[in-house]
Amino acid sequence: MPLPDGHSINTAASEDREDSEPLIQSDAVPPQCCSARLNLAVLMFFGFSVVYGLRVNLSVAMVAMVNSTDPEPSKNSSIIHACPPPSGIRIPINNYLVYPWDSETQGWLLGAFFFGYLCTQIPGGYLAGHYGGSLFLGLGVLGTAGLTLLTPLAASWGSYWLFALRALEGFGEGVTFPAMMAMWARWAPPLERSRLMTLSGSGASFGAFLALPLTGYICEMLGWPAVFYLCGGAGCLWAVFWFILVSDDPRKHRRISKEERDYIIKSLGPQGTGHGWSLPLLSMLLSVPLWAIIITQMCSNWAYYTLLTSLPTYMDNILHFDLKSNGFLSALPYLGAWLFSIASGVVADSLIERKFLSVTVVRKLFTVTGLLLPAAFLVAVSCAGCNHILTVTFLTLSTTSGGMSASGVFINQIDIAPRYAGFLLGITNTFGTIPGVVAPIATGYFTKDHTLAGWKKVFWVAAGINAGGALFYTIFGSGEVQPWAATEEERAETDRTRSRSIPQEIRT
Secondary structure (H helix, E strand, C coil), X not given: CCCCCCCCCCCCCCCCCCCCCCCCCCCCCCXXXXXXXXXXXXXXXXXXXXXXXHHHHHHHHHHHHECCCCCCCCCCCCCCCCCCCCCCCCCCCCCCCCECCCHHHHHHHHHHXXXXXXXXXXXXXXXXXXXXXXXXHHHHHHHHHHHHCCHHXXXXXXXXXXXXXXHHXXXXXXXXXXXXXXXXXXXXXXXXXXXXXXXXXXXHHHHHHHHHHHHHHHHHHCCHHHXXXXXXXXXXXXXXXXXXXXXXXXXXXXXXXXXHHHHHHHHHHHHHCCCCCXXXXXXXXXXXXXXXXXXXXXHHHHHHHHHHHHHHHHHHHCCCCCHHHHHHHHHHHHHHHHHHHHHHHHHHHHHHHCCCCCHHHHHHHHHHHHHHHHHHHHHHHHHHCCCHHHHHHHHHHHHHHHHHHHHCHHHCHHHHCHHHHHHHHHHHHHHHHHHHHHHHHHHHHHCCCCXXXXXXXXXXXXXXXXXHHHHHHHHHCCCCCCHHHCCHHHHHHHHHHHHXXXXXXXXX
């Protein structure tokens, strides 16, 4: 809603204002319950649940698809390659172990998705910011789901075909998160950003939590090909509801109330519209807060993708859990991350709305906490050795505490440049996806002998990178709208404000 001086909450700070953080609105706010913006968040939540189910199903299915996780074990080796199986845990012989892929091949296949995922982030964010994100998000999920249905066929043709198919799936899915950010730039009132965006984005953690145990169960009950048929079918079904119910902009929504529409439009101000074809690319390139987001997301994603793609293998090779237990225990950390990310959104918005902390301080607080705590717990995992209870506990706590960063660096793009948020997320996600390519390959290299020492290196490297990211963001992060992100209307208003502030005697 308009502020007394004519600015919206998104207005870029003028140079002569001492307090450059956004102002807080005091007018009545339409309730979120059953609102169009909450319905959009819920539908996005289920969409990203499907997206992450499509992304991680291969991580567990890989355990069932290969005839050995170490097809050529070292001969005459005195190294203890793994922990002894705990009493009472059954290690079954799976009837569907059919492919002789070694650890390095598995690492490449698990990382293949991210080769394609890298390619469409920036183009997807740019086009979604210009045209609107609903079409790109819907087609991204639908295309990935359709390709997932072909996974058993590609695997039967060989590892190269499966690598290509997974890369194509990543190519289709790469537009989804930038499209989400572009949509929230037009839908999310500034005082509700953390809540709405963490709710919708938390579908990723919920999807991983749901998909990992279900994949293990389906592999044992129906065989691993059924995993890909069921996940692909779920994605196609979601796309039907998405295209029927969603609009790019509150102005075009058929079922939104007038009060809610006016509230969203007025609270966002000029920033609540799409950007044109031209972009301030040089200013973006030189923006320190943007580079803070890029570097920090890369650091955080290294640990996240390491566990997302390789945790089932660790549970199988080192801890010797059977496939069903493997899936459940691999999923447990993502249940905690889902709950923490939603809770962090509520707390973050509350701190900003009540003026306890500035946007910048809130983003740094949740980012640093969401990176340092996981790093500490990963170090604890490396020290737990073969203690199954401690290992599972620390892994769960690591990913759970990482959910706090959802209200920090991972939504910071919309703080510094609301109009360009989709494009910026495409940039930051492109860089942030590089660990998704490199981490599984590095993990395969460190653990090629399947030794406990190799996995300790994996956890220590991830912890150190996390800590480095927390330090970098603490120094260079920001929650303010950057000058290059201001609209012409906002620049004109800033000039008028500055001219009014000049003493009359100086102007004469």
